Amino acid sequence: MWDYTEKVKDHFLNPRNAGKIDDADGIGEVGSLACGDALKLFFKLDDEGRIVQATFQTFGCGSAIASSSALTEMIKGKTLDEALEITNKDIADYLGGLPKAKMHCSVMGREALEAAIQNYRGEPVTAHELDGEVVCECFGVTDTQIRRAIEENDLKTVEDVTHYTKAGGGCEKCLPSIEELLEEALGAKKKAQEPQPPKKLTNIQKITLIQKVIDEELRPTLQADGGDLDLIDVDGNLVTVSLRGACTNCPSSQITLKQGVEARLKEMVDPGIEVVEEA
Amino acid sequence: MGDTIYFDNNATTRVDPRVFEEMAPYFCDLYGNPSSMHTFGGQVGAKVEEARERTAQVLGCDASEIVFTSCGSEADNTAIRAALEAQPEKRHIITTKVEHPAVLNLAKALVKKGYHLTLLSVDGDGMIDLGELRDSIREDTALVSIMWANNETGTIFPIEEIAQIVRLRGVLFHTDAVQAVGKVPIDLKKVPIDFLALSGHKLHAPKGVGALYVRKGVPYRPLIIGGHQERGRRAGTEAVPNIIALGKACQLAFDAIDEENKTVRAMRDRLEAGLLGAVSKTILNGHSTQRLPNTVNLSFKFVEGEAILLLMNELNVCASSGSACTSGSLEPSHVLRAMGVPFTYAHGSIRFSLSRFNTMDEVDFMVEKLPPIIERLRALSPYTEE
Numbered sequence: 001m002w003d004y005t006e007k008v009k010d011h012f013l014n015p016r017n018a019g020k021i022d023d024a025d026g027i028g029e030v031g032s033l034a035c036g037d038a039l040k041l042f043f044k045l046d047d048e049g050r051i052v053q054a055t056f057q058t059f060g061c062g063s064a065i066a067s068s069s070a071l072t073e074m075i076k077g078k079t080l081d082e083a084l085e086i087t088n089k090d091i092a093d094y095l096g097g098l099p100k101a102k103m104h105c106s107v108m109g110r111e112a113l114e115a116a117i118q119n120y121r122g123e124p125v126t127a128h129e130l131d132g133e134v135v136c137e138c139f140g141v142t143d144t145q146i147r148r149a150i151e152e153n154d155l156k157t158v159e160d161v162t163h164y165t166k167a168g169g170g171c172e173k174c175l176p177s178i179e180e181l182l183e184e185a186l187g188a189k190k191k192a193q194e195p196q197p198p199k200k201l202t203n204i205q206k207i208t209l210i211q212k213v214i215d216e217e218l219r220p221t222l223q224a225d226g227g228d229l230d231l232i233d234v235d236g237n238l239v240t241v242s243l244r245g246a247c248t249n250c251p252s253s254q255i256t257l258k259q260g261v262e263a264r265l266k267e268m269v270d271p272g273i274e275v276v277e278e279a
Numbered sequence: 280m281g282d283t284i285y286f287d288n289n290a291t292t293r294v295d296p297r298v299f300e301e302m303a304p305y306f307c308d309l310y311g312n313p314s315s316m317h318t319f320g321g322q323v324g325a326k327v328e329e330a331r332e333r334t335a336q337v338l339g340c341d342a343s344e345i346v347f348t349s350c351g352s353e354a355d356n357t358a359i360r361a362a363l364e365a366q367p368e369k370r371h372i373i374t375t376k377v378e379h380p381a382v383l384n385l386a387k388a389l390v391k392k393g394y395h396l397t398l399l400s401v402d403g404d405g406m407i408d409l410g411e412l413r414d415s416i417r418e419d420t421a422l423v424s425i426m427w428a429n430n431e432t433g434t435i436f437p438i439e440e441i442a443q444i445v446r447l448r449g450v451l452f453h454t455d456a457v458q459a460v461g462k463v464p465i466d467l468k469k470v471p472i473d474f475l476a477l478s479g480h481k482l483h484a485p486k487g488v489g490a491l492y493v494r495k496g497v498p499y500r501p502l503i504i505g506g507h508q509e510r511g512r513r514a515g516t517e518a519v520p521n522i523i524a525l526g527k528a529c530q531l532a533f534d535a536i537d538e539e540n541k542t543v544r545a546m547r548d549r550l551e552a553g554l555l556g557a558v559s560k561t562i563l564n565g566h567s568t569q570r571l572p573n574t575v576n577l578s579f580k581f582v583e584g585e586a587i588l589l590l591m592n593e594l595n596v597c598a599s600s601g602s603a604c605t606s607g608s609l610e611p612s613h614v615l616r617a618m619g620v621p622f623t624y625a626h627g628s629i630r631f632s633l634s635r636f637n638t639m640d641e642v643d644f645m646v647e648k649l650p651p652i653i654e655r656l657r658a659l660s661p662y663t664e665e
Contacts, residue, residue, distance in 0.1 A: 002585075012586070012589060013590075013593065015659060018658070018659050019658075029661070033581075033622045033623050033626070033662060034622045035603075036583060036602060036603035036609070036611065036622075036626045037583065038661060038662070039661075040661040057659060057660060057661035058659055058660065058661070059581060059582070059583060059626075059659075059660040059661060059662055060583050060586065061583050061584075061585035061586050061589075061602070062585055062586055062589045064583070064586075065586060065659060138609075138610070139609070162609075166609050169609030169610070170609060170610055232621055232623055233621030233622055233623060235619065235621075240621060
């Protein structure tokens with residue numbers, strides 16, 4: 001059992017501001033089902049540009065829910081610029097600290113806040129997973145995210161980096177790269193840049209991209225016909241989806257699946273993709 | 280016990296008071312060393328041999344084929360290393376993707392030492408394909424190691440059939456039976472198994488004792504070298520009270536296995552049916568029939584396992600989860616992923632494992648209290664809306 005503070009337990013057992021805001025000014029979403037935690041943050045501004053209402057929806061463990069709840073309390077009454085000054089460490093401090101292995105929950109809070117503010121400002125949302133060079137392929141963590149976590153939290157060891165960003169928590173192949181980023185940040189002599197291999201999509205990037213194609217291109221078309229589609233799972237190149245609404249009983253749904261959905265995903269994401277319907 | 284409801288018996292079990300009573304005199308009163316020449320130690324030695332007989336009985340083997348160890352992991356490690364050391368020319372190991380870390384991580388460590396490893400896959404029910412097993416056995420296969428029953432899902436492998444297949448090809452066969460002993464009838468006289476590992480604390484003996492069955496005539500090398508204890512097969516002064524406890528626990532399990540399988544299964548079935556009926560978007564992980572009578576592993580879509588456990592903890596109910604946040608590795612259970620359980624479900628898995636000490640009232644309490652917990656967490660989740 002994790003050693004949570006009373007405040008973490010309180011925010012988990014009695015989450016503040018759970019739910020969504022239908023006419024939110026800004027919405028930010030980070031994480032995914034695959035990663036095991038995800039946070040959707042909503043806020044509303046008053047006439048003076050201060051956050052009057054903030055809510056969250058979170059899929060995740062106790063500390064993910066507590067961090068989300070804490071974040072909504074912390075940003076209330078702040079201007080967006082003030083809110084942007086909140087670091088993951090502030091969120092953890094607000095909760096009286098988080099277990100080290102759970103610090104990534106506070107990082108997720110900070111990232112959702114940034115995404116929501118970017119969303120409000122009409123800036124292209126820099127999907128964090130797609131920003132920078134991916135270091136950890138298991139969790140789609142980039143060097144940018146790792147550098148930032150090291151800097152803001154004064155991290156000293158590879159294990160710390162894993163606790164804060166999840167990087168290195170899967171197959172552990174990237175541990176030497178994390179070590180290099182640490183050395184670099186700690187002022188050690190930077191190794192000569194080696195030519196980078198062509199960028200290959202990581203699983204997380206792939207899932208994110210598939211979800212994007214589905215949400216932005218495929219679902220609107222299907223919805224126009226009274227149907228809908230959900231992404232259920234991605235396992236390598238095998239994409240499992242579930243057809244909804246009118247699609248469920250539509251005799252041409254298999255054609256939609258293969259010629260519509262699969263063809264588009266092959267083109268946009270990976271030529272090896274196969275789409276199947278959830279059993 | 281107090282008000283705690285303990286549904287986590289595949290993690291560890293309560294020491295049965297009858298077991299505790301049996302071992303208690305061997306701490307402060309009968310503390311002799313079984314190897315000693317005097318009667319004071321000798322009487323302890325006799326009691327250790329009685330424990331060996333009792334342990335052999337639950338397996339249907341000869342007492343001389345039992346080697347006491349410190350735990351199940353030691354038994355697994357001993358068996359695998361013995362098989363490899365005895366056949367240095369053979370460099371190939373076969374096991375499954377869903378093994379307990381005691382086998383899986385050892386196998387992976389051996390790859391770094393130059394061994395070749397085949398990991399058999401499982402289907403959606405967690406069952407292996409015997410065809411794949413047959414095809415995987417090679418000239419240089421030193422050992423096949425396949426668990427009897429899975430600790431996470433309770434899925435029971437057809438070990439009798441597997442053992443026959445492996446024997447026909449002249450390869451040594453080890454089974455990690457830590458979850459099976461006491462729950463599945465075992466008769467080693469009828470099944471050609473070469474090594475079998477068991478653990479005391481999974482069947483109401485204390486932590487710190489296990490046993491390895493080594494079939495007579497099977498090549499063997501000790502893992503721990505030193506004194507002549509266990510007839511030179513495992514050095515180190517015997518953990519006398521623990522061994523006596525293991526023997527008693529095996530005796531109790533042997534005497535009660537049929538009856539307990541009925542009562543425990545009835546509770547498990549009621550829990551399973553109750554929760555599947557009461558909570559939507561819930562699936563069973565594991566085989567519907569070929570499964571330990573005490574285990575049910577359910578996945579609740581769109582919620583995360585640790586959060587469920589924390590809310591259950593508020594009610595003093597103990598269970599386990601295969602979610603990333605509880606696995607300690609940031610990734611969800613290797614067993615559920617090997618079975619192809621989608622992420623949407625894998626992170627929300629909860630394992631309930633019962634024992635002779637559970638009651639129907641506890642089951643009914645859980646069936647009443649869990650659905651609102653899942654609803655509460657789904658209400659927080661961004662994925663709930665369809």
